[in-house]
Amino acid sequence: MRAVSSFRQISRVLNRLVISKQVAQTRNISKTMKLLTVQPELTAALKTEIEAEMKVESESLRGSPPPTIPGFTIATDDAEVKLTKMHGSEKIEVVFNVNHSVDMNDDGSDSVDPIALPPFSIEITKGDQRICFHMELVETDDGTFDYSVEEYYVAPAASKIGDDIPESVYASSGRYIDPKLHDLLFVRYLEERGFTQQFCSDLVNFATHYEHNKYIDLLRKIDDFVNKP
Template sequence: MAFRNLTRSLFQLTKRTNINQRLYSSIQYSQQYRKFEITQRYFSIRKFSSIQTNDNAYRDLDTFLQKEIQLENTAQKHPTQLPNIQDFQVETKGPEVTLTRQVGDDKITVKFNVTNTVNTSESEQEVELNATEQQANNAPTQLKSRPTFTIDINRGNQILSFLCSYLPNEDPDTRNQHGGIENEQKPDGEQGHFLEDFQIDEFAIHEGEWNDKVYSSDCSVIDGDLYDKLLNLLEEHGIGEEFANQLSDFSTAYEHRQYIGLLEKLQKFVKK
């Protein structure tokens, strides 16, 4: 009896093992079959030959650029020679501009970049005034570049540095009271234009480069008399209202050239 029970137990164990093997085998087969079915089902959909390059966008852009570059070249105020900045030597490298001059023992260096400087400080009233004049004269929109710029006065082994920006154009009546706008009639009957002016945002004294390790003062919190004397110092070194207007005129013309150059590079790119 004991032998039969042992035999039965072994038989049941063997049967259970075979069932498990069958179940395991069926699962494996089902997974393999399903994987094969999925692979076979979706493989034919991914065809690299169906991906094609569409040149219509390039051709359309090229056609537009041909007209746009021609219009921008026609709209240049200074197509052959850039405006002059009196008493300063000018060096350009890409969008960067460096102005230098010598005043006694002091070397003056002004640096600015024309990128993203067009109409950055134009007031709403000036926008409306310019729009009215352009509609009356049927003239194209004239953009103005007013870059932020730095001034270095190198004296001995130290440098007095200023960070400057253009003032937003105020109400014409207010600027007229301060002598900031010309209202007299021009020979051709045109009205005078807004004169540019700038403000000192920060100043510092340092040796070497002006970086985050150099303390600088925000001019909005310094004494008013000190601020006026700093402006007088810059004026004596040839950096005043007239300089601000000449710099803006130069920056406007040079920025326009850089923009046309960018369009020409884009045109060469789309023609490849």
């Protein structure tokens, strides 16, 4: 009886091993089939998406070249955009990044075209110092655009390109400032240097076009990548 019992146990173990092997083989076959079928399906989906986005570009954005921002020289480095100009002896630099700058409708509605509202920074350099403002773009009740100052400070001028602000520099929130100073510094001082509602509209227009171009470029890069041998 013990011998029969032992034989049955060995038989059960062998059956389990066979079943496990069959399941593993089935999973491997399934994975292989998925690997073989996903590439053409993905390529077709990418092609459809690229064509749809290019149609949006031609119909809603009036072509692929992003518009200019009057008064500024524009330089781009992938997602980052830098605007520069001179105001007398002052060097003015605006920097923004279009990554995650488009806020899609939460309800999934396509009735309103998405727009890019990237936060941006302004640096005004004079001599060995620079005054800096970190800004947010806001849409007004009448459908135009304006800015709000989130933070501001004075720092040493950059000694080289990409020179970071020292962490020891004191910065203050733009939300807590005397109303008169707010009008003089955040409104009139910046308006004299070209930072008006029109500038905000021009920036939004440029950023929306540019972000859309970068999205199409990303889709093409993905298509090239997945189709590499």
